[in-house]
Amino acid sequence: xxxxxxxxxxxxxxxxxxxxxxxxxxxxxxxxxxxxxxxxxxxxxxxxxxxxxxxxxxxxxxxxxxxxxxxxxxxxxxx
Numbered sequence: 001x002x003x004x005x006x007x008x009x010x011x012x013x014x015x016x017x018x019x020x021x022x023x024x025x026x027x028x029x030x031x032x033x034x035x036x037x038x039x040x041x042x043x044x045x046x047x048x049x050x051x052x053x054x055x056x057x058x059x060x061x062x063x064x065x066x067x068x069x070x071x072x073x074x075x076x077x078x079x
Contacts, residue, residue, distance in 0.1 A: 004028045004076060006067050007035035011056040013049045021047075026069040028076055032059050 008026050015021035025042065029035040036059060040051045064078045073079070 002030045004030060006062040006064070006072050006076060006078075007032065008058075008060055008062055008066075009035060009039045009056060010058045011054060013043060013047065013054045015047070026062065026067060026072045028072045032061075035059060 006026060006028055008024060010022075010024045012020040012022050023043065025039050027035050027038045027042075029038055036056060039056070040054055043049055043054055044051060064076070067073050067076070067078060
């Protein structure tokens, strides 16, 4: 099993008529592809947005001291 890494995904999705909502999510995944799929799935289920409407602007790997999500810290065992 590959070691998990922390990723921050930033982008936008439509929220109402002619409005876009910015988002930034942190997830713990094996690689960038899995992180992207995870965020698309989360946003789709939470906001009923189709994948094709979610625009991802940046995906970057985080160092342990850059992680802000307590859930991701707990999964990775970072204090």
